[in-house]
Amino acid sequence: AQTVTQSQPEMSVQEAETVTLSCTYDTSESDYYLFWYKQPPSRQMILVIRQEAYKQQNATENRFSVNFQKAAKSFSLKISDSQLGDAAMYFCAYRHGGAQKLVFGQGTRLTINP
Amino acid sequence: DAGVIQSPRHEVTEMGQEVTLRCKPISGHDYLFWYRQTMMRGLELLIYFNNNVPIDDSGMPEDRFSAKMPNASFSTLKIQPSEPRDSAVYFCASSLRLAGSSYEQYFGPGTRLTVT
Numbered sequence: 001a002q003t004v005t006q007s008q009p010e011m012s013v014q015e016a017e018t019v020t021l022s023c024t025y026d027t028s029e030s031d032y033y034l035f036w037y038k039q040p041p042s043r044q045m046i047l048v049i050r051q052e053a054y055k056q057q058n059a060t061e062n063r064f065s066v067n068f069q070k071a072a073k074s075f076s077l078k079i080s081d082s083q084l085g086d087a088a089m090y091f092c093a094y095r096h097g098g099a100q101k102l103v104f105g106q107g108t109r110l111t112i113n114p
Numbered sequence: 115d116a117g118v119i120q121s122p123r124h125e126v127t128e129m130g131q132e133v134t135l136r137c138k139p140i141s142g143h144d145y146l147f148w149y150r151q152t153m154m155r156g157l158e159l160l161i162y163f164n165n166n167v168p169i170d171d172s173g174m175p176e177d178r179f180s181a182k183m184p185n186a187s188f189s190t191l192k193i194q195p196s197e198p199r200d201s202a203v204y205f206c207a208s209s210l211r212l213a214g215s216s217y218e219q220y221f222g223p224g225t226r227l228t229v230t
Contacts, residue, residue, distance in 0.1 A: 035218065043203060045221035091157065095217075100145055100209070101170065102219060104157040 002027045004094050006105035013082045014113050020067075021077045021108050023092030031097030034068070034075045039107070040088040048090070051075065053097075079110075087112045116140075118222035120206050126228045132194040135225045138187055139208030147219060148181055148191050149205040157205075163189065164211075196229045203227070 003026045013019035025034070036048040051059045051068050058066050063083075067076045079086055092105040119138040127133050139146045147162040161171040166183045174181070178197070183189040193200055203226050207219040 033217075037221075042223070043226075044223050045205060045207070047218050047220070050218055100147075100162060100164070100211075100217065101159055102147075106156050 002029075002094055002096065002103050004092050004103050004105040006090075006092055006108050008108045009106070010109045010111070012111040012113055013079075015082055015084060017082055018078060018080045019082055019110065021079075021090050021092075021110065023075045023077070023105055025073050025075065025092075025094045025103075027073070027094065027096070029096050033095045033097065034066075035093040035095070035102070036064070036066070036075075036077045037091045037093060037104075038086075038088045039091065040085075045091075049077065082112050084112050084114065086110060118206055118208055118220055120204075120222035120225050122225060123223060124226050124228075126230065127196055128230055129197055130195045131229075132192065133196045133200075133227060133229075135191040135204050135206075135227070137189045137191070137206030137222060139189070139206070140210075140220055141187070143208035143210045143220075144186075145209045145211060145217070145219075146183060146189050147205075147207040147209075148189070149207065149221075151203040151205060151224070152201075160191070193227075196227075198229045201227055201229050 032053045034051045038046045049061045063080045065078045089107045091107045093102045121136045148160040160173045161181045163183045181191045203224045205224045206222045209217045209219045
């Protein structure tokens with residue numbers, strides 16, 4: 001069974017600085033997708049960024065980028081120029097290419113210090 | 115688009131009562147998912163539907179839980195009878211299967227259920 005591990009329960013960063021959230025996953029599949037979701041205090045789950053396993057290029061969305069290391073099964077999220085609005089729980093998620101089920105990590109609580 | 119709509123946003127009920135949670139997926143989406151989020155277990159998939167048909171209900175914790183999708187724009191998750199350990203946030207999500215896409219799931223705002 002696929003598993004997703006986020007080893008950092010909590011992280012904090014100064015406003016305007018850069019922070020990296022870690023995620024590792026375990027799978028024997030070659031076709032899969034990886035996602036980062038943000039859950040602010042409003043508890044709405046918001047998709048931040050996605051990565052297709054077949055793509056070598058790391059995905060970027062404005063201040064958010066990933067470091068996808070397929071051989072190491074690692075999928076970290078880098079947030080540049082951190083803003084107060086980035087404070088939230090961040091969840092890493094995996095989906096096998098042929099399936100619909102998302103497998104989530106336990107989440108990392110990110111605090112932004114002004 | 116209005117996004118995924120869930121109601122109610124908050125529900126407080128007494129143990130033994132029936133609880134019904136409602137979800138309206140994004141128009142045109144053909145997959146609908148029900149998740150439960152707790153501190154202890156994180157986010158768990160309970161059940162999902164494709165074109166209104168239940169595909170995988172292996173995450174439904176027990177027979178007290180049931181889900182239906184009578185049409186493409188409405189789904190319910192029912193708990194009868196409810197127990198304090200059912201207290202959690204319940205999310206509904208929907209997605210669209212398109213060739214070549216990553217079928218990302220879009221989540222509703224969730225229903226916070228408290229069973230006393």
